[in-house]
Amino acid sequence: MTSRIILTVTRVLFPFILLFGIYIIIFGHLSPGGGFQGGVILATAIMLVIVVYGHRRFQRFVPYLLFIEIIGVILFILIGVSGIASGKQFLVNLGTIPLLNIIIGVKVFSGLVLMYLFLSKWEIKND
Amino acid sequence: MIDHLPIFLIITPLISAIFLAIFSLFAKAEKIQKITAFIGLFLPFFYLTLLYQKLSNGIIEYNIGGWTKPYAITLVIDDLTFTFAFITSIITFLSFIYSIKYMKNKDGKFYFFFLVMVSGLYGIFLTGDIFNLYVFFELTVVSSYILITYGDKKVSLKASFKYLVVGSLASFFFLFAIGLLYIKIGLLNIEYLSIHIHNIDTQTQIVIFSLFLGAIGIKAAIIPFHGWLVSAHSTAPSPISAILSGITVKTGVYIFIRIFALGFTLQNLNEMIMVLGAITALGGVIGALVEWDIKRLLAYHTISQIGFIIVGIGAFSTIGLAGGIYHVVNHAVFKGLLFLCAGAIIYRTGTKDIREHGIGKTMPVTLITYIIAALSISGVTPFNGAVSKSMIESSVYSYPIIWLILVFASIGTVAHFSKILYYSFIKSHKNLQKKKYQEVPLSMQIPMIILAFFCILLGVLPNLWLDNLILPASSSILSGYSVIQIKFLDPLHIIKEWIIVVLGLILLKVIIVRSKEIDKLRKLISKFNLNTCIFIMVTTLIFILIFLKIVN
Amino acid sequence: MINGLNISIILFLVGLYGIITNKNVIKIIMSLSIMGNGVVLFFISLGFVKDSIAPIILPGIDNIVDPLPQALMLTMIVINLCLTALALTIVTWLYHEFGTLDIGEMK
Numbered sequence: 060m061t062s063r064i065i066l067t068v069t070r071v072l073f074p075f076i077l078l079f080g081i082y083i084i085i086f087g088h089l090s091p092g093g094g095f096q097g098g099v100i101l102a103t104a105i106m107l108v109i110v111v112y113g114h115r116r117f118q119r120f121v122p123y124l125l126f127i128e129i130i131g132v133i134l135f136i137l138i139g140v141s142g143i144a145s146g147k148q149f150l151v152n153l154g155t156i157p158l159l160n161i162i163i164g165v166k167v168f169s170g171l172v173l174m175y176l177f178l179s180k181w182e183i184k185n186d
Numbered sequence: 187m188i189d190h191l192p193i194f195l196i197i198t199p200l201i202s203a204i205f206l207a208i209f210s211l212f213a214k215a216e217k218i219q220k221i222t223a224f225i226g227l228f229l230p231f232f233y234l235t236l237l238y239q240k241l242s243n244g245i246i247e248y249n250i251g252g253w254t255k256p257y258a259i260t261l262v263i264d265d266l267t268f269t270f271a272f273i274t275s276i277i278t279f280l281s282f283i284y285s286i287k288y289m290k291n292k293d294g295k296f297y298f299f300f301l302v303m304v305s306g307l308y309g310i311f312l313t314g315d316i317f318n319l320y321v322f323f324e325l326t327v328v329s330s331y332i333l334i335t336y337g338d339k340k341v342s343l344k345a346s347f348k349y350l351v352v353g354s355l356a357s358f359f360f361l362f363a364i365g366l367l368y369i370k371i372g373l374l375n376i377e378y379l380s381i382h383i384h385n386i387d388t389q390t391q392i393v394i395f396s397l398f399l400g401a402i403g404i405k406a407a408i409i410p411f412h413g414w415l416v417s418a419h420s421t422a423p424s425p426i427s428a429i430l431s432g433i434t435v436k437t438g439v440y441i442f443i444r445i446f447a448l449g450f451t452l453q454n455l456n457e458m459i460m461v462l463g464a465i466t467a468l469g470g471v472i473g474a475l476v477e478w479d480i481k482r483l484l485a486y487h488t489i490s491q492i493g494f495i496i497v498g499i500g501a502f503s504t505i506g507l508a509g510g511i512y513h514v515v516n517h518a519v520f521k522g523l524l525f526l527c528a529g530a531i532i533y534r535t536g537t538k539d540i541r542e543h544g545i546g547k548t549m550p551v552t553l554i555t556y557i558i559a560a561l562s563i564s565g566v567t568p569f570n571g572a573v574s575k576s577m578i579e580s581s582v583y584s585y586p587i588i589w590l591i592l593v594f595a596s597i598g599t600v601a602h603f604s605k606i607l608y609y610s611f612i613k614s615h616k617n618l619q620k621k622k623y624q625e626v627p628l629s630m631q632i633p634m635i636i637l638a639f640f641c642i643l644l645g646v647l648p649n650l651w652l653d654n655l656i657l658p659a660s661s662s663i664l665s666g667y668s669v670i671q672i673k674f675l676d677p678l679h680i681i682k683e684w685i686i687v688v689l690g691l692i693l694l695k696v697i698i699v700r701s702k703e704i705d706k707l708r709k710l711i712s713k714f715n716l717n718t719c720i721f722i723m724v725t726t727l728i729f730i731l732i733f734l735k736i737v738n
Numbered sequence: 739m740i741n742g743l744n745i746s747i748i749l750f751l752v753g754l755y756g757i758i759t760n761k762n763v764i765k766i767i768m769s770l771s772i773m774g775n776g777v778v779l780f781f782i783s784l785g786f787v788k789d790s791i792a793p794i795i796l797p798g799i800d801n802i803v804d805p806l807p808q809a810l811m812l813t814m815i816v817i818n819l820c821l822t823a824l825a826l827t828i829v830t831w832l833y834h835e836f837g838t839l840d841i842g843e844m845k
Contacts, residue, residue, distance in 0.1 A: 090794065095816055122211070129207050136201060142252075149193045151252035174823055181830050317810055324817045331824060340835055344844060347828050351757065354770055354821055358750070361777050361814065368807070369784045716766075716841055721758050 061111055069111045076104035084164035085157070094160040098167025105172050114179040121176055124169040131166035135159065188236060192248040192261040195233050195271070196309045202226025203301035210294045219294040220286060226301055227282050230275045230308065234268070241268055245662075247314070256378050262314035265658035269511060270311045270440055272655070273518045276640075277432045278304045280633035284526055285425035287627045288533060289336070296336060303329035303429070310437050316364055316374050319441065320357065323405075327353050330434060334422040345417035348716050352414040355720065356404035359727075363397035366390060380448045388738050391450050396731045398445050400723070406438025407489050408496060409466040410726035413719030415489060416473070420481035420538075424529025427481060431488045431525060432518035439495055439514060443507075446499065447663045454737045458730075459500030460582065464591040467493030471598030475697065476707050479538045480528045480610065483602060484521070487563065490595055491517050497588065498578035507660040508652065509577030515656070516570040516644060520562040523637040527556045530626045530634070531610060543610040548624065551631050553611055555638040560603040562641045564687060565596060567680050570644035576679050593686065600690025601697060608694070742783025749776030763832065763839050767825045774818040781807040781814075 084097030109117050138159060142151040205222045209215040240246060241263065249258035263271075282300065289296055306326030313319055331353070334346040364374070370386045371379055386394075403411035415435070419427050446459075470490030477483050491513070498510030530552045535543055547553070562569040565576070575596065582588045625631065644651055697704065753776060756769025785804030793805035829839075836844050 091792075093812070095812060126211065129204065129211075132204050136197065136204070139197075143190050143193075148248070148252045149190065149250050178827065178830065181834065317813075321813060321817070324821075328820060328824060331828075335828070335831075343828060343832050343835060347763070347825070347832065350821070350825055350828065351766060351770065354773075355754075355757070358773055358777050362750075362780065365777075365781050365784055365807070717758055717761075720754075724754065724758070 065111055069107055073104055073108055076107070077101060080104060080164075080168075084160055087160040088156050094163025095167055097160075098164040099171065101164065101168040102171035102175075105168070106175050109172070109175060109179075114176060118176060118180075121173065124173050124176075127169045128166055128173070131162050131169075134162050135166075138162075188240065190248070191233050191237055191240075192246065192263055192312055193250065195230055195237075196261075196305055196312060198229050198233075199226045199301040199305035199308070203298050203305070206294050206298050206301065210298075216294065219297060223282060223297040223301060227275075227279045227304065230271075231279070234272055234275055237263060238268065241265065256373050256375050259318050260314040260375060260377075261312045262377075263312060264662045265655075266440075266443065266511070266660075266662050267311050269515065269655055269659045270436065271308060273436075273515050274304070274307050274311065274433050277518055277522050278307070278429055280636060281425040281428050281522065281526075284428075284529070284630050284633045285423070287629050288425060288529060289423060296333070299329045299332050300426075303333065307433055307437070311440060314376050316367070316376055316379065320360055320364065323360075323437070324357060326434065326437070327357075330426075330430060333426045334418055334430075336426070337421045337423050341417070342421040345414075345421045348719075349414045349418040351716060352404060352719065352723075355723070356401045359397045359404075360401035363394050363401065366394050366397070376444060376448070383448050384451050388452070389735075391452060392731065392734045392738060395445075395450050395452060395455075396727060396734060399730060400727045402438050402442045402445065403462075404438075404723065406435055406442060406496070407466075407492055408462050409469040409489070409493070411723050412466070412469075412489050413716075413722070416482055416485045419485040419488065420479065424481075424525055424532065427484075427529075428522040428525040431485065432522040435488060435492060436514050436518065439492070439499070439510075442496070443499060443511075443663060446502070452734065452738055456500050456502055457585075458733065460497050460585065460588055463493045463496030463498075463500055464588045465493070466490070466496060467595040468591050468598075469493075471595050471602070474598075474602050476704055478540055480531070480540050480543075480606060481525070481538060483540075483606060484524055484528060487599060487602065488517075488521060490599065491521070491563070493595065494575065494578055494592065497592065498574075498581060501581040502664070503581055504660065504664060505577055506581030507664060508656050509574050509581055511659050512652070512656045513571075513574035513578060515651075516562070516574050516641075519637055519640050519644065520559045520569075520571060523555060523559040523634060523641065524563070526630075526634050526637070527552050527559065530630060533626055533630070534624070540606055540609040544613050545611055549626070551625055551634065555634045556607070556611070558638045558641050560607060562645070564600045564603060564683075564690070566683055566687065568642065568645050570641050570648075572679070572683060573645060573648045596686050597689045597693055600687050601693040604691060604694050605697065742779055742786065746776045746780035746783060749773070749779060752776075761840050761842050763829050763841055766841070767822060767829065770825070771818070771822055774814075774821075778811050778814060781811050 080097050080100035080103075082097075083092035083100060084094060087093030087097065138155050139150045142149050142153065145151075145153065202222050202225060206219050209218050209222065237246065246263040247255075248261040249255060250261065251258060278300075282297075285296075285300075303326055306322050306329060309322030310319060310326060313322060331346050331350050334349065335342050367379060367383075368374060370390060371382050373379070383391075400411070402408075404414075407415040419430050422430060446455075467490050470486045470488070470493060473489070474483050474486035477486065495510045495513050495517070498506045498513060501507075530549070531543060531545065532538055534549065535545070537543070545552075558569065562571040565571045579589060579592055582592065750773055753769045753771075753773030756772065757766055760766050760769060785807040787801070787803050790801040790803050791799070793802040793808070795802070832844065833839060838844060
């Protein structure tokens with residue numbers, strides 16, 4: 060039973076929290092922040108919406124989030140191996156640190172939202 | 187491409203885990219998943235054979251990220267690493283083949299966590315940076331928490347939770363010690379630490395070593411810190427138990443060798459560690475007196491054999507350290523074989539209590555491989571346990587009390603394994619008339635036969651393995667290469683072994699006759715829950731700290 | 739007297755006391771979390787240098803605190819998050835199997 064105030068305020072605040080999270084991811088290599096921190100903020104934004112509006116209508120996104128996670132790991136290892144292909148060691152800095160930050164941010168966001176969606180299936184209704 | 191082999195050794199199981207995850211999004215993909223996992227576990231063999239040629243030129247080092255040596259995360263392969271990685275590749279590959287038929291659930295998530303755990307194990311053995319060791323440790327241990335829950339539901343969840351809390355405590359102690367080392371020395375590379383550690387004052391060295399001993403004691407299950415091991419290893423599914431008892435407990439021993447080789451300048455360290463090892467060796471055998479569950483018996487004997495290894499390493503002489511490392515290799519092989527045999531019996535009879543087995547002669551391959559493994563762990567001559575146990579015992583001749591405790595532990599080991607042999611195999615149970623048990627499927631027999639073959643091979647040709655595998659490993663820790671020759675069929679050792687076997691059989695008769703008083707002991711031991719375990723661990727750590735402060 | 743190192747040791751001991759005495763499983767996980775935060779605070783206050791500022795390298799600034807423990811702690815916070823999530827999943831499963839959250843009654 061969520062009240063009118065909470066529904067409205069969530070709908071207004073949601074894009075600002077998303078924008079703040081994206082800002083922290085992208086500026087991670089110059090100022091405090093980075094992949095993990097920005098990913099957690101993005102996940103907080105989505106989880107606020109899921110908590111307020113009920114988790115049942117978001118269960119259909121689970122296969123897409125799994126797909127994003129797998130793509131993230133493949134891209135990460137590809138960037139690492141491209142360090143080997145270009146003649147130097149694994150994970151050498153070819154100017155790819157902002158790209159790694161973005162991949163980690165997307166992966167952390169999808170991982171945390173998946174964790175919440177899976178755990179909320181076990182919820183016990185106590186009325 | 188040969189230059190980049192160290193990092194490929196860690197990444198290959200991870201890449202095949204990712205491909206497994208991709209294939210799980212499609213339907214009906216079990217065969218491709220198993221083939222992917224097979225390739226991911228078989229390629230490290232190939233890498234290790236290539237690395238062995240390269241290793242004879244010197245230590246292989248590899249800096250991740252292109253940075254220079256003291257500031258980078260380095261992957262170091264020397265002979266000790268090669269020994270542990272070699273045994274890891276064998277045990278995990280054979281355990282995977284065993285688990286194809288054993289695991290009854292048909293989804294691919296089990297193999298995903300299996301591959302991630304294997305990747306973490308290679309990472310622990312290969313890394314040369316102490317914080318990277320912590321990271322790979324957490325990767326391995328988190329995967330094993332998940333893999334344990336694939337056993338029987340109720341008991342394995344409780345065991346996994348207990349293991350989780352205790353393992354996190356060990357990680358926190360480890361991190362405190364890393365922090366103290368960092369603030370005194372300034373870099374995190376293990377080689378750099380071992381050069382500069384004598385600059386630290388003695389009081390801080392005492393605190394650092396006690397915290398390391400707490401973390402290592404929990405991970406390697408030395409006696410005051412052992413509370414998590416019996417329930418975790420006995421409720422896991424059998425191939426996972428084989429890897430956990432064979433390799434994951436040995437990572438604690440590996441870290442112990444590395445930390446001990448950093449060169450703490452404290453007095454009386456060797457004696458304290460040997461006393462802890464002797465108590466562990468005896469305590470594991472005493473704890474197994476009351477058990478009738480086959481996997482709990484095997485888990486208690488893991489604790490006892492780790493006690494032998496810690497005694498051998500604590501002596502820190504050439505023969506002691508070589509004996510300890512050889513016993514690591516031998517224990518992984520015969521304990522893996524024992525858990526696979528136990529899994530075969532449970533697969534066919536459905537119960538873990540050995541009083542209800544009574545298989546008799548209907549499973550011949552299991553019977554023969556079990557007898558080979560039981561003779562190995564008891565230390566009878568043509569098999570591999572005899573060589574390493576006699577090396578460890580001959581390194582403590584100058585401490586007669588510790589030698590006597592080790593002999594008592596050997597007697598108890600013989601007694602318990604003949605107990606399992608008698609109840610599970612020889613004594614026929616009434617179930618045998620109701621249904622006939624057949625032998626387990628072929629893909630479960632092959633790993634057992636290969637491991638039994640290794641048991642015999644490691645015992646009959648000890649000098650081959652010593653010269654090429656074990657002595658280079660121990661001489662990379664102790665400077666100076668020395669040559670040990672094992673005299674095969676030495677009559678004094680054979681007489682000692684058979685005296686131990688006879689005394690063990692007498693002890694078995696005592697156990698069978700007096701089983702009622704022993705059951706009362708069981709009610710005493712089974713009161714230890716999570717809170718008591720952690721309280722005992724913290725108290726022992728404080729005692730170790732006080733002891734070291736008094737002595738120095 | 740009140741600096742980061744002492745407070746972090748007190749936090750760690752509070753968490754340790756929580757693990758030893760609590761019977762409710764959720765409280766044990768919370769105590770583990772407190773211990774983890776104690777270790778994080780310990781590491782970050784190890785790198786403290788007197789009269790220096792945050793480690794953002796701009797031209798002309800050279801008295802910064804040590805940035806290496808902060809990088810190590812990022813890794814550690816991620817690992818603690820994963821451990822807490824796994825512990826909560828196991829606790830949820832335990833509650834559905836046994837019906838109680840008390841670790842003494844689960845035998």
